[in-house]
Amino acid sequence: MGSRLLNIQRRAAEHGRLRTGCTQGGKPVRSATWVVTSHSEEHVRTAAALWGGEVEQWSPLNSSISQWRVITKSASVEALITPGDPLNQYNELWSKGGCQRRCDGETELLSRRPCICSARFGEDWHQQKKGVVCSATSRLNVMLPDLSGMGVWRAETHSFYAASEWGAMVDIVLAGTDGRGFVPVTLRIEPRQVVREGQTKKFPVVVVELRGVTPRQALAGPMTAAVALDPPGAGQAVAALEAARPDYLAEAEAALTPDDVGDVYRRAHAVGHLDDDLIGRLAAIADRLKAEAADPDEDGAYPAEVVDATP
Incomplete structure (x- = not known):
């Protein structure tokens, strides 16, 4: 730019x-x-x-x-x-x-x-x-x-x-x-x-x-330009917008390390999708992975923690 x-x-x-x-x-x-x-x-x-x-x-x-x-x-x-x-x-x-x-x-x-x-x-x-x-x-x-x-x-x-x-x-x-x-x-x-x-x-x-959108979706954060230009109607807005939102919890559950969960956290934070519920669930997944692999890896590194970076 x-x-x-x-x-x-x-x-x-x-x-x-x-x-x-x-x-x-x-x-x-x-x-x-x-x-x-x-x-x-x-x-x-x-x-x-x-x-x-x-x-x-x-x-x-x-x-x-x-x-x-x-x-x-x-x-x-x-x-x-x-x-x-x-x-x-x-x-x-x-x-x-x-x-x-x-x-x-x-x-x-x-x-x-x-x-x-x-x-x-x-x-x-x-x-x-x-x-x-x-x-x-x-x-x-x-x-x-x-x-x-x-x-x-x-x-x-x-x-x-x-x-x-x-x-x-x-x-x-x-x-x-x-x-x-x-x-x-x-x-x-x-x-x-x-x-x-x-x-x-x-x-x-x-x-x-x-x-064409419900108050729930209008207040949930910025919507995509495509949805704003062509809102699907109040009855379909929730499904359409949720479909455009990544399933962060599924991605975190598929993660192998706490670092991977941290990447999911940072991507959600960058686009304004974080809320208290999502932060708590991601932290719980990261804690579980950390407990499952509490020993250092072959390089001597310990798993990273997910921290709340919200201002």
Whole structure:
């Protein structure tokens, strides 16, 4: 593998955006289906072929740069959560002059002041009229495996409810994969409603959910790229992933020396397959082999021990 610059952060190119709204007549309008926008006509036409809709040229609000857009007929798209931490969240307030506030929930980062919205309106600040307070802004980078290009697409929502759900979902996945490997998901626009002060309010929320794999497999460690790209379905995922995992205990049982068991241990450790149960069983096999051959060999060497090298 070649060298890399160490003083810059490597990241995939952004091919476009997945939006839950569009502009019609110069005004923003919510959409019940996904809106795909990009500078690439090819990407948008492929999205239209997959999910329906008519391709058109379009310019974002307050911009003169033309892009391509399709208002699809699909409320869900298949995607991959990419390695690393793909989620970025802030409470933000924008105007024609750009971003006026960017807050992490405790500190407004541009002025370095405590959260302005909560200080002014309390813990229910998000119920205030849009434009008066910040919007809970979540940006999730995903790969769309059926579109050309190796870059990412940015799904963005300003939903207060989606913000908490996206954060929880991504953090759970990262706890299982340590940010390594891809995870197949579905991004689905779900209609919801709340009753507040006697009035019913309807709104869309983007839900991120596992696709074709069970929580057991998503949390067991990084899955292979082949499984992430073509998940076999929840009913078959366990068998498919377990088939791809070596039978470390069978290999250890076939070992002739504790050193051979140590090799099995190191290979399992290198790919993140070690757990407390496997460590204990490998150690027991190594101890048994050591007891069976406690005398030094013809070179005077004693059997090696299996030790836990987990940090």
